[in-house]
Amino acid sequence: MTISSLVPVQLPKQLQHMKYKVQYRAPSPPPPGVTRTPEEIEAEIKKVEAEYEKLALVFIELPQDVMWSEPPVICQWYEPRQLWISTYINDYKFNEDKLTVQFRTGVLWPIGIATLRYSNMPFQGWDIRPDPNSPGVIISVTGVCVTATWLCVGNTVRLRWIANATTPALTEHFEKPYSVKKMIQLMREAACDFFPDFDAHNHIEGSCPKEWVAERHTYHAMAFLSRAYNFQWSRWNVSAGSRNIVMQIREAVDRKREAKFQLLHTTPQRATILKCNELSQELNLEPLAGLQFYPDLFTLNMSYGSVDARRAAFNMKYKLVETVFSMLQELKLCSYS
Template sequence: MSGGDFVFGVFLQIVDSGLKAFPYTAETSSSDDSEAPSDPHVGVSVTLPDWARFLKTPKVALWDAKRTKTSPEAETKVSFRMPSFRPFVLMQETYANLPFQSWELRPLSDNSALVLCCRAPQENLCMLQSDQRKGLAHILGRWMSRAALQRAMTKAGLHIFVNEHTHRYVHTCRKNPTTEHAAYQQMALLASACAFSWSKWNTQCGDEHLVMQVCEHLPPTAVPAGRWSLYLLGPQRVQRLEATEDSEAFSLDHHPDSEFHSTLVHMLRDTMSPDGAARTRESGYRFVEAVQSLLCSTRPLLFSS
């Protein structure tokens, strides 16, 4: 049976007696029953499912490292040898997509924004968008709730959502959780008219503060590089910084043309255009909830390098 294709399956239930290993005995020649087979191992070739995305060739739970090999079709198959027929599983690192190398939240239109690789419109629905369709074609372009999208992406091997255990396996920058989640709430309120992006200075501003790039942006296009400004968010106040993302060193000096504000919402609305202010006032509560839910479930201000 070496080289045969096996259908990738999932055990739905394990009986009380548990799984048992059944030794495999190779057939011997009838002319010489005493002749032992030179290699009694079982060869298995598994076709990887097309509904999952593997960043690397997956590992097999039960295998002999000396006899393991990858087939020529490494992107779609994995082959290995084991001494007997027994249960096995294909594994890959859960948090291979973390920490984020960068992230961005920008508006697309009224009540529509792009969060990382997820689009969050009104009615509390989200949609996955990606240029890479392999392993994701069955969920790309489908509107679903944030919880349903998270389940679908996780099942497909695209793990960008975090939980209470993620920090044990992924390096993060320590941040005050109250300040962090308050930032997500304010970002969601402004997501119809403002763009937000990762900043390298976020890891160097201390545990009590957050730094991100922000600008008002109304068209559904990429933000020009020169439009971004740095903002420092703290427990008591928010300020625009004089430093930029390209500065040689980080500085807490505030921008001379700006003032201190108690929240990011007040800070940005104070200088926002009439069209931008109208967009934020007309943002639907379902849209705001969807954006905030996506931000809180991915936590880009914490899980980014």
């Protein structure tokens, strides 16, 4: 048999390892006042396009189970130092309508998509009131991007609604009972975090961390009275300082006779109702005339509240009190609104 009679055999195609690494950063725009000729601008554009051609073009459709309130941050995993970097990311484009990202990269490392954890803070407003259709308590919090509403019933909390959401994330969990811990986990996984950590004030502008013992005690009193009162945020709270908590309060026992909101002022030493209100020109911490000394909100209600409001506090179920308290403690409404 001669060599010419042999039939050539086609080897199967297979992936071959190839080193690829291109580091490029697009030039920054010229400083203000510097003028360039059209020829210079065109030459620079062509140069940038030529460099971009060397980079890998990546197109990603963002998942719908995450709320993309702001453009996500693209990063890549740098194995030698065990950290995420964005050194090789160029020509980043985010399509808010189609929820897609496009960018060029000079390395084919694992890609990560990150969001700002506290993009919904500081809170723009909040409201706590008894649910008229169940023996529960409604907590509604308005963030920078979305508004979340929960219903606390017994030892469970239900996500009722999320307004202004950019994706259908979390809709599958609406009206389903969860523990407070599980609810926090679900919302954080969907990049809809309303639950700041102990050091969140270092990352959020416009917050005013309150004295923690007084804040925690106030949350417990609010939980006890959550079926008798309607609590709302006050614009005076942030500027009041760390030892002063200011919020709006009114009785909500009788739906037919809806009272007007008053300003509640609590400190580590006392709780009182202020003379001024939310619409006053300036905050005046002078209490109502004739109001006695009350060490906290609960004792204030025992003397200042109506008979129905006092009775409602003693009729509260322990499980509901602890659920509302846990939610308030995790939300930290007084420190971040």
